[in-house]
Amino acid sequence: xxxxxxxxxxxxxxxxxxxxxxxxxxxxxxxxxxxxxxxxxxxxxxxxxxxxxxxxxxxxxxxxxxxxxxxxxxxxxxxxxxxxxxxxxxxxxxxxxxxxxxxxxxxxxxxxxxxxxxxxxxxxxxxxxxxxxxxxxxxxxxxxxxxxxxxxxxxxxxxxxxxxxxxxxxxxxxxxxxxxxxxxxxxxxxxxxxxxxxxx
Amino acid sequence: xxxxxxxxxxxxxxxxxxxxxxxxxxxxxxxxxxxxxxxxxxxxxxxxxxxxxxxxxxxxxxxxxxxxxxxxxxxxxxxxxxxxxxxxxxxxxxxxxxxxxxxxxxxxxxxxxxxxxxxxxxxxxxxxxxxxxxxxxxxxxxxxxxxxxxxxxxxxxxxxxxxxxxxxxxxxxxxxxxxxxxxxxxxxxxxxxxxxxxxx
DNA sequence: AATTTAATTGACCGGTCGGCCAGTTAATGG
DNA sequence: CCATTAACTGGCCGACCGGTCAATTAAATT
Numbered sequence: 001x002x003x004x005x006x007x008x009x010x011x012x013x014x015x016x017x018x019x020x021x022x023x024x025x026x027x028x029x030x031x032x033x034x035x036x037x038x039x040x041x042x043x044x045x046x047x048x049x050x051x052x053x054x055x056x057x058x059x060x061x062x063x064x065x066x067x068x069x070x071x072x073x074x075x076x077x078x079x080x081x082x083x084x085x086x087x088x089x090x091x092x093x094x095x096x097x098x099x100x101x102x103x104x105x106x107x108x109x110x111x112x113x114x115x116x117x118x119x120x121x122x123x124x125x126x127x128x129x130x131x132x133x134x135x136x137x138x139x140x141x142x143x144x145x146x147x148x149x150x151x152x153x154x155x156x157x158x159x160x161x162x163x164x165x166x167x168x169x170x171x172x173x174x175x176x177x178x179x180x181x182x183x184x185x186x187x188x189x190x191x192x193x194x195x196x197x198x199x200x
Numbered sequence: 201x202x203x204x205x206x207x208x209x210x211x212x213x214x215x216x217x218x219x220x221x222x223x224x225x226x227x228x229x230x231x232x233x234x235x236x237x238x239x240x241x242x243x244x245x246x247x248x249x250x251x252x253x254x255x256x257x258x259x260x261x262x263x264x265x266x267x268x269x270x271x272x273x274x275x276x277x278x279x280x281x282x283x284x285x286x287x288x289x290x291x292x293x294x295x296x297x298x299x300x301x302x303x304x305x306x307x308x309x310x311x312x313x314x315x316x317x318x319x320x321x322x323x324x325x326x327x328x329x330x331x332x333x334x335x336x337x338x339x340x341x342x343x344x345x346x347x348x349x350x351x352x353x354x355x356x357x358x359x360x361x362x363x364x365x366x367x368x369x370x371x372x373x374x375x376x377x378x379x380x381x382x383x384x385x386x387x388x389x390x391x392x393x394x395x396x397x398x399x400x
Numbered sequence: 401a402a403t404t405t406a407a408t409t410g411a412c413c414g415g416t417c418g419g420c421c422a423g424t425t426a427a428t429g430g
Numbered sequence: 431c432c433a434t435t436a437a438c439t440g441g442c443c444g445a446c447c448g449g450t451c452a453a454t455t456a457a458a459t460t
Contacts, residue, residue: 006426006437027314029229033418043439045420050437054418107314113367114227114310121373128374145393151376152386159363160356166363167313173321174328176351186352193345194394206407206456233448243409245450250407254448 012050015040020061024104027111028058065108066123072098073127084143085196087134088153089188096161096184106165128154144195153195160187212250215240220261224304227311228258265308266323272298273327284343285396287334288353289388296361296384306365328354344395353395360387 018040022031033054037044051057076094099106112120128151135150164171164183171177178186218240222231233254237244251257276294299306312320328351335350364371364383371377378386 008437011437027227027229029227032416034416044418045440046438048419109367109370110310110314113370114307114314116369118369118373121370125373125375129376132376148386148389149376149378149382151374152378152383153390155364155371155374155377155383156360156387156390159367160359163359163363163366164355167309167359169316169318170309170313170321171355173318173325174351174355175325176329176332176349177355178349178352182349183352183355186348187356189348190353190356190394191390192394194390194392208407211407232446234446244448245410246408248449 008050011042011046015042015047015050015057016061016064019057020065020104023058023061024107024111028054028115062108062112062117062120065105066120069102069105070123070127073124077127077130084138084141085192088138088144088195089192091131092157092161092188092191093184095157096164096180099161099165100180103165106162109162110166128158142197145197148195157187157191160191208250211242211246215242215247215250215257216261216264219257220265220304223258223261224307224311228254228315262308262312262317262320265305266320269302269305270323270327273324277327277330284338284341285392288338288344288395289392291331292357292361292388292391293384295357296364296380299361299365300380303365306362309362310366328358342397345397348395357387357391360391 015036019031019036022036022039033044033047036057037047040047047057051060073095076098077091109120131154132150135144135153138144139146139150161184164180177183215236219231219236222236222239233244233247236257237247240247247257251260273295276298277291309320331354332350335344335353338344339346339350361384364380377383
């Protein structure tokens with residue numbers, strides 16, 4: 001069991017790891033099976049043995065990555081319980097931090113969006129629905145303004161966070177642009193002020 | 201001059217058009233010179249004659265596309281003059297409409313972001329700076345809250361619009377998601393309510 | 401009309417692509 | 431201990447890759 005010369009699961013995992021890394025970095029079309037074989041230290045034939053063909057490997061890379069993503073997000077959301085304005089703020093912060101620490105996730109979503117792959121949308125469908133439900137609860141309690149679609153609130157904060165990291169190299173050329181944290185705080189300020197009911 | 205059998209400029213433009221279309225659709229790596237030649241109805245050698253190599257053609261595609269993008273945006277902004285809250289709203293609407301009618305622009309930005317190309321950031325640098333200046337003016341007049349970075353306001357509305365179209369296939373799987381216009385109106389509602397100074 | 405210039409072609413190059421297949425080798429279990 | 435199974439290898443295939451080059455052809459210049 002110790003000095004095992006063959007371990008199918010480990011080999012499979014090694015290939016999947018290398019494939020995930022390379023596909024996320026360079027995209028599906030720009031990575032060859034030979035490069036994949038070299039990076040995972042196996043022969044090209046062995047990749048075909050374990051995964052079929054290049055497309056199937058790519059699908060499995062996406063599937064497992066999205067699964068991991070959804071699981072982590074689920075864990076984050078489960079800890080929170082209350083459904084007030086503070087929950088929304090902490091959710092935004094948590095999501096923003098998650099993307100900052102997992103830049104590969106941002107790129108993977110970007111690649112799949114460009115190939116119009118809809119499977120990724122189903123990965124966080126339930127998360128979004130849950131978030132929207134929490135917002136609706138807060139709306140019904142009068143804690144958040146009720147004239148906006150809760151799902152759009154979730155979408156807005158996903159868009160504001162995701163595209164910040166996706167277009168970082170783009171924004172960095174803009175004058176007056178601030179740090180990650182400064183942008184996040186400004187966004188939260190606008191979002192929460194925009195969602196809090198007015199007294200006047 | 202009429203029945204000209206050779207027209208270098210026209211040929212060049214035909215190649216550039218086909219390349220723009222195919223690169224935007226499939227990405228740089230997934231498009232071959234042979235496919236490009238077929239799509240623009242010329243020989244592969246002729247593309248090399250006019251553009252050098254594949255990378256240079258890609259660079260020229262991006263350059264001209266971003267130039268067109270910047271020019272159109274500039275035109276839109278020049279018509280507007282006042283610098284109050286309404287200008288911000290109409291700018292958001294205009295930008296949103298522009299992206300809806302030019303889905304290729306969204307994809308082109310996405311491709312270039314994935315290859316960490318920073319040249320695209322310089323294409324709208326001046327536009328963003330101008331928008332930020334207008335917002336700052338409105339802040340100084342007390343028309344918009346002054347405790348947020350004007351550049352971040354521009355960034356936020358770019359992010360909110362761009363990523364809406366970029367991740368359309370993703371969002372469409374979410375329950376409760378609305379139409380383009382419904383999302384836009386909700387975003388404007390939150391943004392403007394979040395930016396308007398409070399009296400209470 | 402002769403000459404020069406440049407747009408355009410087709411054949412060809414070495415290299416790489418994804419995939420396949422016939423073996424070899426190591427674990428399994430009867 | 432031997433048969434079966436499956437992990438794993440190396441070599442090969444036809445197709446396609448980006449790029450080059452000499453030749454052809456049409457326009458521009460003289």
